[in-house]
Amino acid sequence: MRFFLAKSDPVEYSIQDLERDGVTDWTGVRNAQAQQAIRAMQNGDCVICYHSQGEAAIVGWGYVEGEVFPDGAEPKWSVFRYRFGGRLARPVTLAEIKASGLFADFALVRQSRLSTMAVPVEFVTWLKKQARDFRPA
DNA sequence: GCCAACGTTGGC
């Protein structure tokens, strides 16, 4: 299993919405680099959920369900099906991630506007220490 | 609310 991260503006669609829905199609990503991350996803991969805008924090996780597929309306763009995994009791903020000093090269820190990205394994290890309830299956 | 980063558009 590999790890990715998907941002969402919680006003539009939050981890609570994902928990309620159980599963949702992650559409609307219209950026070449972000699309590259989506196309690299495989069934069962873990996708960390991050709230942007006011919150700027990791709030939970989920899983890629099935294969990545083309957007029905605009097939040149890829979509993944996102299944809820869990919520963190305490969000891990971007400020903490930056303050750790360990992840200056991570796209989350380096490219604030990128909305989906691959996550380095060292970050996953660190995150598990920060959030004991982060337990991807 | 402001600003930096950066993607997109359109004139040339």
Add this chain to the structure above:
DNA sequence: GCCAACGTTGGC
């Protein structure tokens, strides 16, 4: 094909 102008996103 270049580049300025503009729009959008997200951190603060």
